[in-house]
Amino acid sequence: MQQRELASPFPAARGRLGNGTYNRPASDWEQQYRRTVVVGDTLATALVVAAIGASLGDREATHWHEQWGTLAVATELLLLGALAVGRSWAPAVLGQGAEEFRRLGRSLFTTAVLLALGGIALTSRPIKLWVFVAIPALALVTMTTRYVLRLRLHRQRQEGRCLRPVLAAGSPATVHDLITRVRKYPHLGWRIDAVCTPDGLGTDGDRLDGVPVVGRLTDVAGHVHRDGYRVVAVTPDPHWTPEHLRRLAWNLEGGDAEMVVAPVLMEVAGPRLHVDAVLGIPLLRVSMPTFSGGPRAVKEVVDRLGAAFLLLLFAPVMAFVGLLVALDSRGGVFYRQRRIGKDGRPFMMVKFRTMVAGADRARAGLEDLNEGAGLLFKLRRDPRVTRVGARLRRYSLDELPQLFNVLTGSMSLVGPRPPLPEESAAYGPDIRRRLLVKPGLTGLWQVSGRSDLPWEEAVRLDLRYVEDWSLALDTVILWKTLRAVLQGQGAY
Structure with a gap:
């Protein structure tokens, strides 16, 4: 199959693939x-x-x-x-x-x-x-x-440039999952160009999700040396015994290809994963999530100091927003709502009011119009939202008073979304792990699409945050939050 070459601002060496011509490799x-x-x-x-x-x-x-x-x-x-x-x-x-x-x-x-x-x-x-x-x-x-x-x-x-060509090797189901994730997140820099499966066949003859199947799992090293892939992504399959993985690693030596093995624990990553050699056997050690200790103490201090600083910084903005809310419609400036925090403890979350007075009582008549995923209730054009409230929601200005919740310790700057009591009451054992840490003013859900996210994806992101938390992850989320807020993505 002949594919179109994508222009790149960086020079790239050309090379021949069994299924066409690409820019090879991206080194x-x-x-x-x-x-x-x-x-x-x-x-x-x-x-x-x-x-x-x-x-x-x-x-x-x-x-x-x-x-x-x-x-x-x-x-x-x-x-x-x-x-x-x-x-x-x-x-x-x-x-x-x-x-x-x-x-x-x-x-x-x-x-x-x-x-x-x-x-x-x-x-x-x-x-x-x-x-x-x-x-x-x-x-x-x-x-x-x-x-x-x-x-x-x-x-x-995002434009298809500066990507590393990948050969994926594993069962059709696990390779399909990998292809789906890679296409969803192109910023990670992978482009799956070819696939190897146990029998050399895909779900559609010689293709799997539109990607050519170039051979069997035993042919991986030969294709890499011949066609110049930069990454070999090994996904779970019974074929990949320790002996086969070791031999594949040996056969890839001397080239530029990086071998990446996807563990069974797909959502555990970052500082929790460690590779140890015990009696000559490589073991993937998974440490327990950290819910206390020095890093958590640092997070507490940063939360309180950060909230105090942001309250001082945004005091004029908050005063102006409060005035707009008061002039736009009848009712109080602030809206207080019962939410569930760490370890299932309830607290009163405070926001700027963005709906007409008595909006909670009017919700029952709108249940049939719910556009929210899973346990969430959301309407893109909620008739209860005021004119000023729509603007505040778009840029998350209605959430600024939650800094008081952070200052008093019921919330964190970064964490899972704070659920309503009826939402948390419907949680299963897995989803309840979101309550192991304080809810956050922002989080992975905030920088990944907010209300546009499917319920399952929002839960997955929250659980990933709980499992893989680190101070560095908090820093990245806070940095990305500014861009998400300015663009107003997924906010309604």
């Missing part, structure tokens, strides 16, 4: 993107250092001009060294997931510690300014730069 654009990130980190560090030096007064600059120069050079070298040692530029982590920012954060922390220790040893007077001003500024600039580059890369992937 050139990967290396180009990596170089762009390295240059971005270097320039960001130099920019911050120069800005701090330029902000010093003449007296200050004269007082420790030599120390500033030493610190500037030391910061540049230490940060770039920490980024290299910490594999923050590894192509496997660039452009997707929270791991990229987690490694960047560790490198910045390492740089701060080394600078502090060096300053103490050398009795450097400006070291406090450097550690507590320069490093946070570096974190802000470098993370922003990385995020902007990631947005550009994701935009190109």
Whole structure:
């Protein structure tokens, strides 16, 4: 089958596939993107250092001009060294997931510690300014730069460029699931070009979901060496015994292909997965979810301080919104509703009122028009919503008073959606795991489509958050929330 070549901003080597011609492999654009990130980190560090030096007064600059120069050079070298040692530029982590920012954060922390220790040893007077001003500024600039580059890369992937060609190998059912996920999330950078199945057949003859089936599972290594796939995605099938997987890994040696094995625990990932060697046997160790301890304490502190800061920042906006609500329709400015929080404890959630007075009593007459998925009640054109309320909902301004809930500890900045009592009463054992953590002002559901999500997908995202929570994941969600709110996606 002949397929159209997609133009890419990065050069790509051509190669022949058994089923046509593609840009092969994508290693050139990967290396180009990596170089762009390295240059971005270097320039960001130099920019911050120069800005701090330029902000010093003449007296200050004269007082420790030599120390500033030493610190500037030391910061540049230490940060770039920490980024290299910490594999923050590894192509496997660039452009997707929270791991990229987690490694960047560790490198910045390492740089701060080394600078502090060096300053103490050398009795450097400006070291406090450097550690507590320069490093946070570096974190802000470098993370922003990385995020902007990631947005550009994701935009190109949405257009079908900068994708890594993948050969999927497994049972038709598990490969179908993988193809569905890859097509739904093109920003992850995969493009499944070919499939191998146990009998060399797909669900539609020589195709599976429109992807050519090029051979049997025993033919995988030969196709990879001949056709230049960048990723071999192994999905569950009885054929994949430890002996077969080991032999496949040996046969792939010497090439550029990355072998990825999908575990049975599809929704467990991130910091909970560890690979250990016990008596020479590789074991996938799954640690328990963290619901207490140091990281959770940090989250509590960040929640309270963050809520206090945001309340001060948005105080004028909240006052203006409250005035608009009061002038638009009769009723109170705020709307209080009973919700279920951590461990099933009820609390009163506060929002700006977006509906006419007595809207709860009118819901019974609208049940037949419900457009919400699962246990949710939603209407795209709810007649109870006021004119101002529609605008507030579109940009989530009605949720700003929930910062008071975060400040008092009944909610978190990031977490699962806070359910109504009747919703939680209908939860099964699996869905009740959402109540193991505090509900959030935002969450994976917020940055993935909000009310447009099917019920099952919203539940899956909440459970994934509970299972795979980390401080880095919270940071990524908060960052993505701003874009979701500004675009008004899935809000009604």
